[in-house]
Amino acid sequence: MTRRLGSGSLVIATHNTGKLKEISALLAPHGLKCLSAGSLGLPEPAETGTSFVENALIKARASTEASGLPALADDSGLSVDALDGRPGVYTADWAERQWFEGEPGRDWFMAMGKVEGMLQAKGPNVARDGAFHCVLAIAWPDGETAVYEGVARGRLTWPPRGELGFGYDPVFIAEGMDRTYAEIEPEEKHRISHRADAFAKLVAEQFGTGG
Template sequence: MIIMKEAIIATHNPGKVKEFKEILEPRGYDVKSLAEIGFTEEIEETGHTFEENAIMKAEAVAKAVNKMVIADDSGLSIDNLGGRPGVYSARYAGEQKDDQANIEKVLSELKGIEKEQRTARFRCALAVSIPGEETKTVEGHVEGYIAEEPRGEYGFGYDPIFIVKDKDKTMAELTSDEKNKISHRADALKKLSKLLEA
């Protein structure tokens, strides 16, 4: 009998939960979302960095449930916009966290900007909080640039406008398998897996 290690993911975002499950379950983790464990509180993200927000979320949930919790804070950093939307990625166009509105805002801010000036990266900070242990963090990223219009039907968030470097596809044009090999979250999760196994 294989014993699965339980990993609670501190998010209410179904897209993130799906990615965590696809990446961690083959590594022997029984992934549970906040909804699956009945945790309904919203954790305020007041940090100034992805890492600070990930730590806040992981520690708050771990304290409440007394189990290992993995939290991420991730987003899009666009060079021409001084790193924006950054930690405000989900709420870039307002508190309603509307993916389409966020995409439209980014595209309007980059209107008329040449491809070479549209460089960007998806960044993901992961924090793992285990009761009685020090919280550990890792960061992953993937480089690319911003498309002039949305393309693709997969993924979520800014995926339809983020063209992966060295590919002519947006994240939303990649299958889950393709995305989970190269994404910022996959990069961070690989690093986290090594950290947890050490």
């Protein structure tokens, strides 16, 4: 039987307020108080893994070791079929400004533009299929871990549309939809997203009645 989370505090291993808000909303029905690593002043570990699973575990373990509380980390990203799965684990890195691109920080419009530029370079008939991936990793202070993986297939559009969401949401349209992630209300996104898929698996195992 997989170990289960009890009630109480859970560190969400992120400094991203948008991601904290989304994860907190998904966990709200289960009585957990979510604290962000950022609000606790925890350092951000170097994400040296070559897969979403490796990076999620790095972040979860760092937060649980620093806080003494159970920690949940999310590593998620966009993979574009025509780009051989890129940006993949480097999804956030593509948004990092280089020294000649202005003040340090992440520029998601720039990142979306990089993806679009690479697609357009492949010609007008390039396939625009892709997927958002999400891995959720839970780590406990004693070293035990659990991992859950989710995926949402879809296609890329241009130009970006919508003011909701974050990251690459304005250019991603999920299968069966005609609006981008950034054009739908958070509650609707929570039901269909890659993170929702991973959370459904986490909730079934962590809070369900099965063994």
